[in-house]
Amino acid sequence: MTTTTKSAAPASSYKPDADGRLLEVDDLHVEFHTPDGIARAINGVSFDLHEGETLAILGESGSGKSVTAQAIMGILDMPPAVIPSGSIRYCGQDLLTMPEEQRRKVRGPEISMIFQDALSSLNPTFPVGWQIGEMFRQHRGMNKSDAYAQAVRLMERVAIPAAKERVKSYPHQFSGGMRQRIMIAMAIALDPAVLIADEPTTALDVTVQAQIMALLAELQEERKMGLILITHDLGVVADVADRAAVMYAGRIVARAGIEDLYAQPAHPYTRGLLESIPRLDQKGQTLAAIGGLPPNLTRIPQGCAFNPRCRMAQDICRTELPALRQVGQQQSACHFAEEVLNG
């Protein structure tokens, strides 16, 4: 494997702080103004990310995970999205108050993102090498043939066989797993400090899933990137993540190291998620799904948003919003976190 030759890039002007902290999201709120009302997609989310760290953000659809990622990337459609308050600091600089032109230069070279469906996320009418090379041509002013050479290098890095011959092929000519690798190649092209992977393996077979996750882990290790893994599939992140944050109705309701989360969930929702993973030794029994549906974001229930579906809900849950508080090594936003932890 070729060594990690960093592309001939000017040294980034963004440097992590003394603790190696790259990203700091502080009390972020995001609303969508729709004809049906204001959907509160993110309601006070805070977390940070360090160099070399892998953070998993877990939750069902509608929990706000993708919106968080898109807010960080700055690719939300504003309108109808509105960010009324909060900050997202990258290497100390608030991305939300940055002028768009400057922000654009962060997007891609500094913070990049890969998406779930690589077939629709790649442009079907351009060769893959052209699309990868576009990063170099647009951000680094490289010429066409140099950019293609870089593309070949990256494709080899992500283990696409016969990269040189296939650099001019089109997305539809690759398998699902290969396409995802191409997306990854494109995302790491300019050595970003942060990589956000939004459901990177959901659309792939199980065996390919494992390969892609391994690749991501490898790249992260190599480049000391901060990696944010967004998924609803707890099975996938177990090996790769360091820490996890569970989101529900636009809030982080649990935060823990990955082993703690799995071994000792401190929030009823986390527990429910773990219990709902199908297991081979449970063959023939009913699947333990969490009853009910995620809330309508224009009408989030008062108190704890999870209360309509929670087995342990009490009156207080319906009136008082539980704060995210420390419970041992973890954090949990539940009035009865201790009970959950122990029982």
Add this chain to the structure above:
Amino acid sequence: MRGTTRTVAVAGISAAALLLAGCGGGGDDETTDTSAAKTGGSISVRGCNPENPLVAGNTSETCGGNVLDVITAKLIKYNVETAAPEMDIAESIDTTDNQNFTVKLKKDYKFHDGTVVKAKNFVDAWNYTAYGPNAQLGSYFFEPIEGYADLQSEDPDGEEGPQKAPEPKAKTLSGLKVVDDNTFTIKTTGKVSNLPVRLGYSAFAPQPDAFFADPKAFGDKPIAAGPYKLDSWTKNAEIKLSKFADYSGSDKGNVDNITFKIYQDSGAAYADVQANQLDVTDEVPASAQIDDKYKQDLPDRNLQKPVGVIQTITTAPAAVDPNYGPEIRKAISMAIDREGIIKAIFNGTREPATGWVSPVVDGYKADVCGEFCKFDPAKAKAQLAAAGGFKGGKITLSYNADASHKEWTEATCNSIKNALGVDCVATGVVDFSTFRTQIHDRKMKGMFRTGWQMDYPSIENFLAPLYGKGASSNDGDYNNPAFDAKLAEAAAATDGATSNKLYQEAEAILAKDMATIPLWYSTTTMGWSDKVTNVKVTPFGVPHYAGISLK
């Protein structure tokens, strides 16, 4: 002539009157206002694609005819204002008996190729046209001349299908004889009182020697003896004429160049006139005639004049359809609200007919039809009852659907239906050729529209070719020996007034039989650009191109 050939309105004149005019010396100096008109310059006029090559004896439609009009000179020409015949190439045409004519030519007329116009150029050309196998469309004009029948062959096509026709007995008309370079004689089979009047029609034009070598090629670049010569003809594009310096006649032409721009659509030509990119159009589209719009589009640059065209309704011959006897026809005629239809459909551009002859012709007598051509529903109903009622179920009126006849035929049918209480249906036939074929083959039943445009300005031209026994345009097979006898009498009369009176008496016979139902006379509408003036129309409904001048 049926349909769209050019006609000239001429005060019907007799040979004697012509003699007098001829004695005044050739090339009379009409004081037309050409003396005041500017000469020189170029104009463009509306043209259309001639159906056949430009051979004078083989052209019977306006596209070719209009061009031939201005490049040919004939024995006589027709005065633009009065339509009176005047000598052109002929110096004199003499006769004492309306049967033997002596034609003397002027000595100085030249063809466009420089050769001199001689008597044989006339005689040879006329023989060529009359000769059946040459299939010339103007052939029938020579019918009155002695020997015509010998130049025709029998149509051998029987049930077995088309066969080769046998050769005619002769190649030259026995009635034509060249006396010397400037004189020839004409002998007609019967008496023809208005022969000289007819001689201004283009079928009688002389042809240069060059014609006989290759008539077909000649048609693409004809040589004639008129005030303008043809310089070029680019098919589908334009025909260019220029003034012929050696024209000896008096009507010399004003502008130097006339270009006939060929248009497929009268609307496009009209648009060009409005934009002053075309100087004269002789066809203002119907859309521009509504509410006299054209008068606002082209203020002081338009005209509308009656022409020698009459529209009638003919009923199928009795052998084909017995339901339309003379008394029935009279009832139908009284049931047609001519004024109403003209106002509603034609915007007033027609005049109700009161007889079978166009008013522009000398010899015209008004109101020959009398009460039977006046709209009176009560009388019409009574007439129908007296005639025994209509036995054929419903009345049909057929028309060719490829021209704009649908509205007026429907309106006419409605008028008949309302007045008589008999159902009347206007029936379209897909196109003109099919329509005429059915009529010609005597397959068409009921009534059908017919139109007639005069070949030459004479009352006789509205009577003989249409109502004479077996005449070529007698679509209803009208046959009245008294009528034919009167025609012969009129043809023999040696003075104009008598001749006209006799023709009028013949017309009265038509009225008694209601041979056809007269409808109305037509008008022509023209417009021109702001660059030209002196645009006059001949009674044939054709612009007098030679007289147009630049402002």
Add this chain to the structure above:
Amino acid sequence: MGKYIVRRLLQMIPVVLGATFIIFAMVFALPGDPTAGKCGERPCSPEYVAKFREEHNLNDPLPVQYGKYLGKFVQGDLGTNYYGIPVKEDLAKRYTITGRLALMAIAFEAVIGILAGVLAGVRKGRFIDNLVTVSTLFVISIPVFVIGVFMQYLFGIKWGIFPATVPSLEASTYSLILPAFVLGSLSIAYVARLTRTNLVENLRADYVRTAVAKGLTKKRAVGVHTLRNSLIPVVTFIGADFGGLLGGAIVTERIFNIQGVGGYIWKGINSRDGVAVVSTVTVLVIVYLLVNLLVDLLYGVLDPRISHD
């Protein structure tokens, strides 16, 4: 690809043969005697008719006529029309002008239509979008002869900016601008709408999100990524339209007095000029099929997901 082209060309042959035979049969089975119109309103003399029929093979039975005709056609002799002019000569001149007109109409269509569509799509819901939507609807609902006459009046007569009709001898490109615009007007409307719809749809596509996430400018994300995808159906539409325009445009030709292919066919039908009509239609069918083939190939070139084998 080569095999594909050959196969398509071979498929053309039965189509052309079938079409021409049908046209041939229809024209020669129509009622009406072709000589009747030639002699004004008087029936032609029997000699004239006999001569005419002999010259034009009208006395043979239909299949024999067709066979003779076909024999001459494959040798490049398209026959002579009833005016005595070789059809090939006429068609050469007329196709030149129809071709020029078609190209200019396509140019209008492409430039104005795509521009309007892109503007409308990018500024969806705003004034320019509504303007384009309403004006295209307007144009689509008005018949072409109304547009033609109106434009001729406004630009040719009233304001005199363009010639009111096209000169028959040498049609300058300037004089063709107005009729080309009229001809293209309907298609401009379709192209604009098609472009707009495709653009709007593609703007929501995932790969646009990716392009933005890559830190590309909005202009590039729309101009390069989206446009390329959106234009594929538009380009194929324009190609097909070109094939149709090469068939002539009867109404527009009449209004502006253009000596094009459409008017030629119309005149041929009217005067029962069988040879002219059949030959022209045959050429037309061949041209249209060829253009169709080119459009299909073009589609394959533009969209790499389509393969021709």
